[in-house]
Amino acid sequence: MTVLRVFIADDEAPARLRLRALLSDIEAELPNRVVGEAANGEDALALLAALPAAEAADVALIDIRMPGMDGVELASRLAALPRPPVLVFCTAYDQYAVRAFELQATDYLMKPVRAARLLDALRRVPERQAGASADPGGGRSQLSCSERGRILLVPVADILYLRAELKYVTARTGEREYLLEESLAALEQEFPRRFVRIHRNCLVARDAVAGFEHVRDGADGHWSVVLKGLDERLPVSRRQWAQVRAEFADIRTAER
Missing domain, CATH: 3.40.50.2300 (Response regulator)
Known part of the structure; x- marks a missing residue:
């Protein structure tokens, strides 16, 4: 050892x-x-x-x-x-x-x-x-979160997605959520190789994407990201879909 x-x-x-x-x-x-x-x-x-x-x-x-x-x-x-x-x-x-x-x-x-x-x-x-x-020079390896008087470190490699909510950004790992006092736009700029924007308020980790589902909830429906290890689905905005699909051209899609 x-x-x-x-x-x-x-x-x-x-x-x-x-x-x-x-x-x-x-x-x-x-x-x-x-x-x-x-x-x-x-x-x-x-x-x-x-x-x-x-x-x-x-x-x-x-x-x-x-x-x-x-x-x-x-x-x-x-x-x-x-x-x-x-x-x-x-x-x-x-x-x-x-x-x-x-x-x-x-x-x-x-x-x-x-x-x-x-x-x-x-x-x-x-x-x-x-x-x-x-990944030398690839941005921070962890983000900090203040919680009940403690400073917690969140490894960037563990984050499945980042979602902007009010004045905070929620970082979701396989275990739980963390509230970050950071800008989603700044995080996107810092980690362009790790996260892909799927919505104006959401970035998803490339390695966390298992596939895509088409949800029929209206005339055209919408696409959602299927995540590895989570049942949660993340909606892809119509504006971002073409770019997202091009980023993950080798990943399958499904209808629901």
Whole structure:
């Protein structure tokens, strides 16, 4: 089994020790190894850059408030490395969450960090690495959602469709819906290879389309998208149908 290489950056020695203890606690479920640690951003950047390719960190656990170069600046500087680590912020301050997600952080853990939350965050690291390799520069890999005082991360790869409703956009995954404070038009522009517009208020993920149904509900009826893994049907506007059909020319259609 692949061993996850972890780097820790926190100016407080007890916090670094706690993260090491938590990593040891979850090692049976997720093999990992600490390849280095630093008490400030400058040292962290230098040490991470100096690691040989075979020992490059897969993930960096970064505190926000550190003397000199803070965690946010460190994260932005790490993006310039040939093989930047996946970012997980570990902090006592929640006001930096939005900025952290803009920096492509996989997760934002509030101190005191719990083993279960750390394990959940680290389990997503290989997926983030694969996504970065397969689609460099292809937009964010996850979107953020504020819910009951928490910031939730929604992997873009899990989203089946995006639908504008009032001032929010609903992101639908196979499990549930999330409300995003984002513009549908901006999301369409950011992810042109992943989503296709089927209606003025709806984008559907290309990989989520299983087929199309023609519904006879009037003189001409209308076409709907059949989704993989969901019974829900998404109506295609007449204006968009020709373009949508051309995008999915190899997918079957059906009458209903």
